[in-house]
Amino acid sequence: MREFxxxxxxxxxxxxxxxxxxxxxxxxxxxxAHADTPGLERSKQFEETFAKLTRGATxxxxxxxxxxxxxxxxxxxxxxxxxxxSPMTDADYVKAIHLVSTANPVAHxxxxxxxxxxAIARVQSRMRLAKTQDVxxxxxxxxxxxxxxxTMVKVTIGGCGD
Amino acid sequence: MAATPRIKLPDNAKxxxxxxxxxxxTHVMETGNRHDxxxxxxxxxxxxxxIAKYGGQEVFRxxxxxxxxxNPFVSFRMRVSGPGIFEFAWTDDHGVTTVAxxxxxxx
Numbered sequence: 001m002r003e004f005x006x007x008x009x010x011x012x013x014x015x016x017x018x019x020x021x022x023x024x025x026x027x028x029x030x031x032x033a034h035a036d037t038p039g040l041e042r043s044k045q046f047e048e049t050f051a052k053l054t055r056g057a058t059x060x061x062x063x064x065x066x067x068x069x070x071x072x073x074x075x076x077x078x079x080x081x082x083x084x085x086s087p088m089t090d091a092d093y094v095k096a097i098h099l100v101s102t103a104n105p106v107a108h109x110x111x112x113x114x115x116x117x118x119a120i121a122r123v124q125s126r127m128r129l130a131k132t133q134d135v136x137x138x139x140x141x142x143x144x145x146x147x148x149x150x151t152m153v154k155v156t157i158g159g160c161g162d
Numbered sequence: 163m164a165a166t167p168r169i170k171l172p173d174n175a176k177x178x179x180x181x182x183x184x185x186x187x188t189h190v191m192e193t194g195n196r197h198d199x200x201x202x203x204x205x206x207x208x209x210x211x212x213i214a215k216y217g218g219q220e221v222f223r224x225x226x227x228x229x230x231x232x233n234p235f236v237s238f239r240m241r242v243s244g245p246g247i248f249e250f251a252w253t254d255d256h257g258v259t260t261v262a263x264x265x266x267x268x269x
Contacts, residue, residue, distance in 0.1 A: 077231045101229050105195055109229030112238070117221050119180040119241035126231040128193075159231070 040134055040152065042102040049107040053098050053138055059148035066137050066151045075129040075159035082112075084121035084139045084147065094121040096140040103133035128159035165189050165209070167250060167262040174269045179242050183214065183222075186235045187252050187260065193228040209234050211253040216266075217246035242266065 067081035099109040139147040170184035194206030214222040
């Protein structure tokens with residue numbers, strides 16, 4: 001019985017894969033992968049927000065783990081987990097985590113402010129994604145350092161309204 | 163817009179533990195980009211600020227934009243320094259603040 005359930009689940013996944021491909025999603029994914037080479041298009045507003053948050057400094061791509069689905073079926077509701085590798089002591093802690101979208105109508109999604117009492121710099125939330133794009137997470141450290149992480153998410157049905 | 167908060171705290175925390183604090187508030191988080199059936203733009207209406215205090219001290223704060231999903235959910239960690247009461251405050255675009263309190267049960 002259990003084995004049967006396993007098989008049927010596998011079949012459903014396979015069906016989903018073929019069904020989404022048949023629904024014309026495959027060209028979208030291929031297009032996304034293709035656009036990967038020169039980089040996905042980033043909004044002007046994103047560039048402005050990014051410059052404002054980093055204050056012109058170049059963030060280091062290090063010590064941030066971001067958990068996002070590779071493929072978001074519903075862009076209205078995308079779970080995100082952000083973890084920054086930090087000792088979270090009075091001398092060295094994460095002051096803020098900025099969540100920035102490269103292709104939403106509004107680039108600045110959220111800012112989370114942390115303190116040493118948080119002990120572990122781990123924040124979870126749920127975000128909207130208007131279309132396939134890079135999601136940028138910036139971590140502002142008490143030492144003045146700025147860290148960054150870039151995660152590409154493919155979006156089937158976009159969020160953010162019309 | 164009625165907003166109902168929901169809080170999830172561990173029920174067997176000890177002093178020194180790092181606990182997970184989960185919060186959610188029911189809210190439409192209207193982006194201001196959508197139109198109603200008459201083609202009129204629906205004005206933006208979001209929860210834009212969230213503050214968490216423990217024992218009267220701020221322990222976590224967030225600013226939300228329109229890119230946060232409806233019914234904004236946030237989870238964060240905190241090291242337990244001693245017994246206390248959590249106080250959470252969500253503020254919307256109209257300046258209305260919804261407050262919820264929850265005591266932390268220590269073992």
